[in-house]
Amino acid sequence: MSAVVHITDATAAGVLHVLVGYANGQVERGQQVTVLYVTRDDTPNDLSSYFDSRVCLREMHGRTRLMALWRAAKTARAAIEDDPDAVVHAHSTRAGIAVRARAMITGFSGQVVYSPHGFGFLREDLPKPVRMLLRMAERFLVRGCRRLILVSPSESRVALGLAAVEKLAVVPNSVRIKSADAARVPRDPDRPLRVVTTGRITAQKAPERFASLALSEPSRAEFVWVGDGDSAAREALQEAGVIVTGWVDGSEVIEQLAQADVFVLLSRWEGMPLALLEAQAMALPSIASDVIGNVDLIADGSNGFLVSDGAGARAALQALAASPAERLRMGQNARANASSYSPSATLRALVRAYSREENVL
Structure with a gap:
């Protein structure tokens, strides 16, 4: 060849x-x-x-x-x-x-x-x-x-x-579905809602939007950024109560997703985000910005929510936090979507x- x-x-x-x-x-x-x-x-x-x-x-x-x-x-x-x-x-x-x-x-x-x-x-x-x-x-x-x-x-x-x-x-x-299968773990219903995003802390990923979302739910959810990047943005995330893991290998990223309840990706721009595909393979409902790439993976209201601003992100998170059954339904739909990639x-x-x-x- x-x-x-x-x-x-x-x-x-x-x-x-x-x-x-x-x-x-x-x-x-x-x-x-x-x-x-x-x-x-x-x-x-x-x-x-x-x-x-x-x-x-x-x-x-x-x-x-x-x-x-x-x-x-x-x-x-x-x-x-x-x-x-x-x-x-x-x-x-x-x-x-x-x-x-x-x-x-x-x-x-x-x-x-x-x-x-x-x-x-x-x-x-x-x-x-x-x-x-x-x-x-x-x-x-x-x-x-x-x-x-x-x-x-x-x-x-x-x-x-x-x-x-x-x-x-x-x-x-x-995305490799089999890798996701191996990492999936039962989620403890008694712990706070765990909201996760993954990737480099850069302007593209809009860390200030994730920080703002964390500040809007200070006691009802735990927010985790899996990754690292710009030092000033990292400090702002931490001041908002976000746990920043620093750089971890691929297996640890999957483990972090396995412990999550909701995935969030509020990027300013994308092509087709691997982070979102990985989250869907882990059967996670997602809240994503209404931009190129995200719109191809999220069927709004079916496997997650597409949002255009902070108010939309907060409303979507509140809806998912209030209904474990809805998180399960959307997560199953997300996994079905990821299986085609x-x-x-x-x-x-x-x-x-x-x-x-x-x-x-």
């Missing part, structure tokens, strides 16, 4: 999880897989342990991350030169810019696919001029790839403003996205 070269500087958190799933699944299918990567501050020290030993890992260096990715694109071009069926897969904004620009200059755009994993121009923490430039860059660089791979239907609708439909494909993220389904969608078919959306 054809070779695949993945390129990224997003070597942590959700993008790393997705990349590991792609690369390990591809070598299982007999493909030759190389990952050219650039590290960042939160890249795991044991990065190689995440990948199958058959995946070739190569760290790239440069004065800046963008220059390192430019070199990665050059390396990938040389690696696929004699294999017209090989694919270069760029992950996240910087890699997407470097790889597609190099492909347009040196003529291998027909072998490039690009996954933004959440468009940079949707980031509300960036100044408006920067977001406008990123949108312009995305629109111009569309010609530098064969396929634009989105992680959710709602993200694909945004992409329709950038590229023709025949260039688009949706490859949803996935299997790793095998993701890999099948990825194979189709890599194909040269014109319409795969």
Whole structure:
């Protein structure tokens, strides 16, 4: 089967999880897989342990991350030169810019696919001029790839403003239900309601919204943030009474979810959140912001609640706190939804996205 070269500087958190799933699944299918990567501050020290030993890992260096990715694109071009069926897969904004620009200059755009994993121009923490430039860059660089791979239907609708439909494909993220089954534990009805979120404490995840929700229910519920990040935001969470676990490994994340009653994700933007999928696999009802990605996973009132502001989040939490039966019903529906996002389904969608078919959306 054809070779695949993945390129990224997003070597942590959700993008790393997705990349590991792609690369390990591809070598299982007999493909030759190389990952050219650039590290960042939160890249795991044991990065190689995440990948199958058959995946070739190569760290790239440069004065800046963008220059390192430019070199990665050059390396990938040389690696696929004699294999017209090989694919270069760029992950996240910087890699997407470097790889597609190099492909347009040196003529291998027909072998490039690009996954933004959440468009940079949707980031509300960036100044408006920067977001406008990123949108312009995305629109111009569309010609530098064969396929634009989105992680959710709602993200694909945004992409329709950038590229023709025949260039688009949706490859949803996935979750392992069996891993969730092993961690599930009976919940003690006598303890306070346990409200959990997971992820990096950043502007994207809107920690101030979670803190505000905790302050609105100071004695009736226990609030836990599984993860770490910005120190000032962490302190604000703790001042609001939120337990912040710090960084924990994947098994501990699942254990924390196993002890939860409600999952909350009040992000400013998403692509398709793995954290929400993991919570659904654990049969947790969720309260999530009404943004891209979340809207694909939450059927409002069925497996959770979509909210647009703090008042909506408080009302949703009060409704779930008042009814164990409703939490059970929504949790069961959430788990049923998560079961359709299997790793095998993701890999099948990825194979189709890599194909040269014109319409795969």
